[in-house]
Amino acid sequence: MSVWEWFTDPANWTGYNGIPIRTWEQIEISFWAMVIALAIAMPIALILGHQRRGIFLATNVGNIGRAIPTLGVLTILASIPEIGIGNFAAILALALFAIPPLLTNTFAGIASVDEEVLDAANGIGMGGFRILSRVELPLALPLIAAGIRTATVQVVATASLAALVGSGGLGRYVVDGYSLQDNTLIIAGAILTGLIAVIADLVLGFVERRITPKGLRGETFVASEEEEIPEATPA
Amino acid sequence: MVPSASDIPNPWFSWDYVTSNAELLLTAGQEHVFLTVSSVLLALVFAFPLAFLVRRYRKLEAPVLGLSGVLYTIPSLALISLLWPIFGLTPWTVIIALAVYALLVVLRNTVVGLESVSENVVDAARGMGMGRRQLLVRVELPLAMPTILAGIRIATVTTVGMVTIGALVGYGGFGTLILSGFQANFYHAQIMTATLCCVLLAFIFEVLLLVLERLTLPWARQEVPE
Numbered sequence: 455m456s457v458w459e460w461f462t463d464p465a466n467w468t469g470y471n472g473i474p475i476r477t478w479e480q481i482e483i484s485f486w487a488m489v490i491a492l493a494i495a496m497p498i499a500l501i502l503g504h505q506r507r508g509i510f511l512a513t514n515v516g517n518i519g520r521a522i523p524t525l526g527v528l529t530i531l532a533s534i535p536e537i538g539i540g541n542f543a544a545i546l547a548l549a550l551f552a553i554p555p556l557l558t559n560t561f562a563g564i565a566s567v568d569e570e571v572l573d574a575a576n577g578i579g580m581g582g583f584r585i586l587s588r589v590e591l592p593l594a595l596p597l598i599a600a601g602i603r604t605a606t607v608q609v610v611a612t613a614s615l616a617a618l619v620g621s622g623g624l625g626r627y628v629v630d631g632y633s634l635q636d637n638t639l640i641i642a643g644a645i646l647t648g649l650i651a652v653i654a655d656l657v658l659g660f661v662e663r664r665i666t667p668k669g670l671r672g673e674t675f676v677a678s679e680e681e682e683i684p685e686a687t688p689a
Numbered sequence: 690m691v692p693s694a695s696d697i698p699n700p701w702f703s704w705d706y707v708t709s710n711a712e713l714l715l716t717a718g719q720e721h722v723f724l725t726v727s728s729v730l731l732a733l734v735f736a737f738p739l740a741f742l743v744r745r746y747r748k749l750e751a752p753v754l755g756l757s758g759v760l761y762t763i764p765s766l767a768l769i770s771l772l773w774p775i776f777g778l779t780p781w782t783v784i785i786a787l788a789v790y791a792l793l794v795v796l797r798n799t800v801v802g803l804e805s806v807s808e809n810v811v812d813a814a815r816g817m818g819m820g821r822r823q824l825l826v827r828v829e830l831p832l833a834m835p836t837i838l839a840g841i842r843i844a845t846v847t848t849v850g851m852v853t854i855g856a857l858v859g860y861g862g863f864g865t866l867i868l869s870g871f872q873a874n875f876y877h878a879q880i881m882t883a884t885l886c887c888v889l890l891a892f893i894f895e896v897l898l899l900v901l902e903r904l905t906l907p908w909a910r911q912e913v914p915e
Contacts, residue, residue, distance in 0.1 A: 520846050521891035525853040526867050526884030533875035611764040615854070619871065628770050632857055637774055644770035648763040655762045687847055688761055688790045 460642045471626070473646065479622035480650060483541055484610045487548035491605060494549070495556035503564025503594070504586045512561035519554035520687050524612055527551070532619035544616030544623075551612060551687075552605040559601025563594025596666045603658040608687065610654040614647035624650055699877045706878035713866070714886060721862025721890060724852045727784045729845050732791035739792075740799035741825070750800065757793040765790070765854045773858050783855035790851065791844035798840025802833030834906055842898040849891040863887045 460466060467473055502508040527550060532543035567590045575589045591598075617625030627643025630636075707714065743749045768786040776782040806829050814828045830837075853864025861868065863883040870879030 517846070517895070520843070520850060521888050521895070523850040523853040523864065523867070523884060523887045525856070525864055526880070526887060529867050529871040529880050530884060533871060533877055533880055607762055611762060614764050614766050618857075618868070625766060628766055628857075631770075640770045641774065644767040648767035648771070651762045651764055651767075652759055655759070688763075688765060688851065 455638050457638055457641050457645070460638050466642075473624075476622060476624050476626055477646075477650065479541070480610065480613050480624050483544050483548065483613045483616060483621060483623055484606065484654075486545045487552060487609050487613070488602075488606055490545065490549035491552035491556055491609075492602075495553045496560060499557045499560035500564060500586065500591075503561045504582065504590060506565050508561075509565070512557055512565075516554045516558050519551060524551060524615060525618065528616060528619045539620035541616075541621045543619055544613065544621035548609045548612055548616065552609050555605040555608065556601050559597050559604070560594065563597030563601075564590050566597075567593050596662075599662045599665055603655075603662045606658055607651065607655045611647075611651035611688070614650075699875065701877045701881045703878040703882075706882055710879075710882075714882070717863050717866050717883065718886060718890065720860065720865075721849070721852055721887070724780060724783055724787070724855060724860060724862055725845065725848050725890075725894070727780070728787035728848050728852075729791050729841065731784060731788040732795055732844065733841070735788075736792050736795040736799060740796055740803065743796075743800055744803055754797065754800065757796060760789060761793050765851050766857070769854060769857060778859050780860045782858050783852065783860045787848050787851055787855075791848050794844040794847070795837070795840045798843075799833065799837050802836030802840075803829050805836065806832045835902065838898070838902045838906065842895060842902070845894045845898060846891045849887065849894060853887060863890075 455463075465472075469475070499512065502512060524547065528543065528547045531537050531547050532539045534543075537543050537546065564586075571589060571593070572585060575585045580588065613621075613623050614625030614628065617623055617629040624643060624646045627639050628647060629643075631639030631641075631643055739753070743753050765786055768789060769782055772782045772786050776785065810828060810832065811824065814824050819827065852862045853867060855861035856864035856868040859865065863886050866883035867880050867887075870876040870883065873879070
């Protein structure tokens with residue numbers, strides 16, 4: 455069967471192993487991973503950024519994340535009897551890898567707010583919480599949105615890998631293809647997993663531009679001046 | 690009575706595992722280093738000419754960097770799988786896929802590094818009578834080198850982690866041990882040891898490349914932020 459025949463075969467569009475269900479599984483896994491990652495990373499980054507402490511942690515967590523192999527974390531989590539193979543292990547592993555870009559970008563966004571702006575906010579009688587929520591957060595929004603986009607795209611792309619530890623999602627086709635030695639299945643799966651990552655990037659890029667306040671659009675932010683760090687680690 | 694699976698000890702850390710499988714770990718480590726270094730070198734061979742080309746013909750910059758951004762989001766699982774019908778179960782399947790990601794990082798950093806060279810410096814060099822090639826080799830490249838080397842370092846560390854995915858086609862260095870340990874009834878010691886070895890390798894590469902940066906670029910240390 456050719457790849458084209460595989461895609462046009464109605465059997466591959468229905469049932470629990472059909473493309474719609476597998477796509478939905480991938481979105482579901484990614485969604486819960488992002489919920490966990492946001493819940494952990496955002497409060498830490500907002501507080502550290504506001505107090506301008508922990509610069510070392512916030513800037514180096516990305517380097518550490520890069521050095522840890524995703525496959526290792528996935529298999530370690532799935533090998534813990536209390537977690538077990540399947541979607542839960544995948545969600546936890548993906549959440550762990552989404553934390554660094556969220557932490558780094560949110561911290562950088564909050565901590566880079568101009569001292570004079572903070573002075574002015576202080577001068578008109580704003581307290582710490584109001585400064586964070588009404589001044590720092592809106593000004594940091596472009597960088598925060600960029601971080602969320604980077605993390606989400608990375609999670610959606612990496613979710614395909616989770617099929618190796620028995621989770622659902624589009625990676626299932628690739629992994630099953632290798633174990634069945636079915637070339638068509640491998641290539642069809644590769645196309646689908648590549649496609650969902652690229653689509654996620656395009657959609658979130660659009661959302662990112664929409665939620666950036668008008669006054670801040672078109673401005674570019676560079677997280678670090680001396681080295682141009684790519685935002686994401688490929689999955 | 691047959692003991693159930695959960696009765697058999699399955700520790701995460703076992704020095705016994707390390708000593709009795711030293712040879713296996715060493716072989717995996719050698720393969721891991723070979724795959725990493727080959728991928729990064731292959732990436733460098735293509736990154737620099739491409740970067741100069743983009744620099745020469747500015748119109749190419751947006752499409753090339755845009756396309757590389759799209760490629761960067763494609764998971765390695767997909768890229769390796771798309772290459773495997775072409776290159777089969779050979780190291781090339783892994784090396785070429787990983788070289789693509791490394792290429793994107795190095796290319797981007799080289800373009801950004803060359804671009805960030807101050808106009809005044811370029812002007813001064815031109816005033817001294819430097820031609821295009823001299824300008825590139827003697828002024829722009831040395832000034833862009835810290836950014837380029839940082840790109841190479843980031844690409845290398847990223848590649849160390851991604852080599853593990855090569856386990857799918859049988860060339861994954863420590864990744865092959867991780868995957869086979871997982872498939873062998875969750876062999877904790879093997880999974881953990883191979884993962885830690887992989888992190889250690891990434892750390893060694895990071896330190897080596899940082900030292901290289903320090904040694905070869907004395908001028909980068911005195912750089913004053915604008």
